[in-house]
Amino acid sequence: GEAVQGGGAGPACGCKGIRRCLLCQGPAPCLILLCPFLFPQKQGNFTYCPAAGLAVGNECSEFAGWAFPFPGVFLLEEFINPDEESQMVQLMDQDDWKLSQSGRRKQDYGPKVNFKKKKLKVDGFIGLPSFSQEIVQRMKAHSALENFFPVEQCNLDYLPERGSAIDPHFDDWWLWGERLVSLNLLSKTVLSMSCDSEDSLQLFTHKPNNSWDIDHSSPPRLIPYKEVTVDILLPRRSLIVLYGDARYKWKHAIYRKHIEHRRICVTFRELSAEFTLGGKQEKLGKELLEIALTFQGKPV
Ligand SMILES: O=C(O)CCC(=O)C(=O)O
Numbered sequence: 001g002e003a004v005q006g007g008g009a010g011p012a013c014g015c016k017g018i019r020r021c022l023l024c025q026g027p028a029p030c031l032i033l034l035c036p037f038l039f040p041q042k043q044g045n046f047t048y049c050p051a052a053g054l055a056v057g058n059e060c061s062e063f064a065g066w067a068f069p070f071p072g073v074f075l076l077e078e079f080i081n082p083d084e085e086s087q088m089v090q091l092m093d094q095d096d097w098k099l100s101q102s103g104r105r106k107q108d109y110g111p112k113v114n115f116k117k118k119k120l121k122v123d124g125f126i127g128l129p130s131f132s133q134e135i136v137q138r139m140k141a142h143s144a145l146e147n148f149f150p151v152e153q154c155n156l157d158y159l160p161e162r163g164s165a166i167d168p169h170f171d172d173w174w175l176w177g178e179r180l181v182s183l184n185l186l187s188k189t190v191l192s193m194s195c196d197s198e199d200s201l202q203l204f205t206h207k208p209n210n211s212w213d214i215d216h217s218s219p220p221r222l223i224p225y226k227e228v229t230v231d232i233l234l235p236r237r238s239l240i241v242l243y244g245d246a247r248y249k250w251k252h253a254i255y256r257k258h259i260e261h262r263r264i265c266v267t268f269r270e271l272s273a274e275f276t277l278g279g280k281q282e283k284l285g286k287e288l289l290e291i292a293l294t295f296q297g298k299p300v
């Protein structure tokens with residue numbers, strides 16, 4: 001998945017460029033902790049409501065009573081049980097974790113990719129790990145994951161002591177297809193969605209005590225996209241699929257403040273159209289899939 005790591009400020013740190021973790025940055029100056037007015041932590045002002053598919057204005061914010069449709073998220077709670085979770089984590093911990101950016105560690109099962117040069121290498125990749133076979137099979141029972149054939153698995157390990165986080169970003173769309181599927185293990189967290197667009201977003205009023213439905217009869221309110229952050233609450237052992245607008249229009253991030261305990265995210269990615277039926281690189285895509293789905297893998 002990610003670009004090749006290395007460098008960093010010391011042996012225990014995988015950061016480079018502008019990325020920072022608590023190891024290379026040191027503790028935050030008290031001023032920042034004591035002065036939220038001078039240094040506001042970007043606070044989500046909307047929360048995603050899975051039942052309604054809406055982003056709903058937080059009660060404590062100026063957007064209370066307002067909502068807007070937030071398509072492209074599919075969330076399943078208790079996708080795996082506690083025994084399966086501890087077994088998976090135990091197996092992951094038998095392999096090495098590599099230091100990555102922003103205080104994360106990672107294990108990657110997939111082709112080596114240079115996203116800037118749009119080049120990939122198949123050698124070294126021997127498949128997704130065997131413990132994922134059953135999980136991937138289970139995904140297919142849901143219509144949102146029909147014909148989902150993952151060709152990459154990336155495990156990311158977040159710890160509060162390291163200040164682990166991931167900055168707002170889009171996942172690559174040259175190699176990776178529409179659906180990003182992630183399992184959230186060991187602790188709950190928040191996936192923070194933001195959008196840099198200069199456009200305006202239409203908010204609608206909604207009636208929380210009645211139904212979650214938006215009320216199209218009263219006039220909408222327009223606000224800049226840039227002022228909006230949508231929090232998607234991810235329970236422990238839940239599975240989330242990002243597609244459509246949530247994949248291509250909104251960036252996703254995990255902020256440091258939302259890592260309260262050790263957390264592991266397991267992301268599965270499928271191939272883009274270029275690497276599937278009728279695409280320019282269909283042959284290479286087929287080769288990758290055949291390797292991935294042997295489920296005999298070790299981290300690359
Ligand atoms: O940790 C997460 O939930 C997000 C990970 C992610 O966005 C990525 O690996 O691209």
Ligand SMILES: [Fe+2]
Pocket residue numbers: 169170171252
């Ligand atoms: Fe991502």
